Amino acid sequence: MAESISVDMERIFLGGKEHHIRTGCGSVSVIVYGDHDKPALITYPDVALNHMSCFQGLFFCPEAASLLLHNFCIYHISPPGHELGAAAICPDDPVPSAEDLADQILEILNYFRLGAVMCMGVTAGAYILSLFAMKYRERVLGLILVSPLCKAPSWTEWFFNKVMSNLLYFYGVCGLLKECLLQRYFSKEVRGNAEFPESEIVQACRKLLDERKSINVLRFLRAINERPDITEGLKRLKCRTLIFVGDSSPFHSEALHMTSKLDRRYSALVEVQACGSMVTEEQPHAMLIPMEYFFVGYGLYRPCYFSDSPRSPLSPSCISPELLSPESMGLNLKPIKTRVSMQI
Numbered sequence: 001m002a003e004s005i006s007v008d009m010e011r012i013f014l015g016g017k018e019h020h021i022r023t024g025c026g027s028v029s030v031i032v033y034g035d036h037d038k039p040a041l042i043t044y045p046d047v048a049l050n051h052m053s054c055f056q057g058l059f060f061c062p063e064a065a066s067l068l069l070h071n072f073c074i075y076h077i078s079p080p081g082h083e084l085g086a087a088a089i090c091p092d093d094p095v096p097s098a099e100d101l102a103d104q105i106l107e108i109l110n111y112f113r114l115g116a117v118m119c120m121g122v123t124a125g126a127y128i129l130s131l132f133a134m135k136y137r138e139r140v141l142g143l144i145l146v147s148p149l150c151k152a153p154s155w156t157e158w159f160f161n162k163v164m165s166n167l168l169y170f171y172g173v174c175g176l177l178k179e180c181l182l183q184r185y186f187s188k189e190v191r192g193n194a195e196f197p198e199s200e201i202v203q204a205c206r207k208l209l210d211e212r213k214s215i216n217v218l219r220f221l222r223a224i225n226e227r228p229d230i231t232e233g234l235k236r237l238k239c240r241t242l243i244f245v246g247d248s249s250p251f252h253s254e255a256l257h258m259t260s261k262l263d264r265r266y267s268a269l270v271e272v273q274a275c276g277s278m279v280t281e282e283q284p285h286a287m288l289i290p291m292e293y294f295f296v297g298y299g300l301y302r303p304c305y306f307s308d309s310p311r312s313p314l315s316p317s318c319i320s321p322e323l324l325s326p327e328s329m330g331l332n333l334k335p336i337k338t339r340v341s342m343q344i
Helices: 062-071 098-111 124-135 155-171 175-185 200-209 214-225 252-261 284-296
Strands: 017-023 026-033 040-044 073-077 117-122 140-146 240-246 267-272 336-338
Touching: 017 098, 026 098, 040 098, 040 124, 062 284, 073 098, 098 124, 098 214, 117 124, 124 140, 124 214, 140 284, 155 175, 155 214, 175 200, 240 252, 240 284, 252 267, 267 284
Parallel strands: 040 073, 040 117, 117 140, 140 240, 240 267, 267 336
Antiparallel strands: 017 026, 026 073
8 A cells, every 4th residue: 555645735835944055156045845854856946936936836736745745855946036035136246147056056955965866847947957967967866847948049039038138127027027927837728818817826926926026037037048058968868857848838849859859768758738838837737647657767656546536637548558668767658648627
């Protein structure tokens, strides 16, 4: 019989301990949840987000929260100045590059005396963690990447980021900027339209964006907009990698490109239908079963049975038979598509 734990959902985001760590490129906030004796899982969010706005949906999903907290101690890393209640960073401070932010993660791991860790990142955060894994391969057990980036920005993305940078510089976190960011994060289905109101997760994210200091967001956005192409380095990446991407994500093709460059023996792709970039918020249940199988390869989790209830978008009939075949990851994860049932 598989082990299970009871999770107090209200305490997941209230019971953690926040650490402010001085690094070579500024102070960074890390919030720690769980048993320090368990393996470490570090998270890194997308632009203008922190653990509350990027991973709340996943950790408020009881099954996923139980799975992660049962196996790991969680270390939520915020980009500099993105934590709750952060003050504006001095404009005279040097703007860290993407590589500086990856090196900063090493300082964080050393501060907590952590060895090899599991990593989970969303879009820009996925890029930072991928870069970290390429530079410090011995410190990464595996990567769980959501709508990841790996190439240098396309002209379209570069221009869009420049528009957002100008909005931040001249107008701060204004309404138009929030609309640009929400398009980056969510599918149009949940953003709403004239006929249907925007969903609660979009409303919550909009409110949390109000707390960001424009200079802090601008600095992270500039680092990401000047990121180098790391495609060639992916070929040398040997840690196991699980990629999620929504088929409505503006970075869908980027995730497919990244998957094609990774060693197929160690990687898997899950495409989530009717979903934007932030699968962790929009369809967190779609992550549950792929993560369960991913962790089996590490001996961290023993799956019991699967529910056919509408709460879970995946059931055995949705999973390719090859998914259950043992290989280098413990199983051979193939690209699969998921869709949440709208029937209650």
